Amino acid sequence: xxxxxxxxxxxxxxxxxxxxxxxxxxxxxxxxxxxxxxxxxxxxxxxxxxxxxxxxxxxxxxxxxxxx
Numbered sequence: 001x002x003x004x005x006x007x008x009x010x011x012x013x014x015x016x017x018x019x020x021x022x023x024x025x026x027x028x029x030x031x032x033x034x035x036x037x038x039x040x041x042x043x044x045x046x047x048x049x050x051x052x053x054x055x056x057x058x059x060x061x062x063x064x065x066x067x068x
Contacts, residue, residue, distance in 0.1 A: 005038040020061045027054065 009028040011019020
């Protein structure tokens with residue numbers, strides 16, 4: 001399950017998953033180690049301890065991650 005969340009965060013060109021701009025493997029792994037899933041990241045978005053730059057990217061790209 002975390003592989004899917006990791007691809008949603010960092011993107012995957014082979015599967016046409018856009019990801020969040022400027023989020024790479026290290027950042028995605030760090031977020032998933034702390035919050036376990038993409039859902040938990042967004043459930044805690046108001047208290048998440050990340051840089052303002054990353055927080056803005058997460059918030060601005062939320063809709064892309066939940067386009068079901």
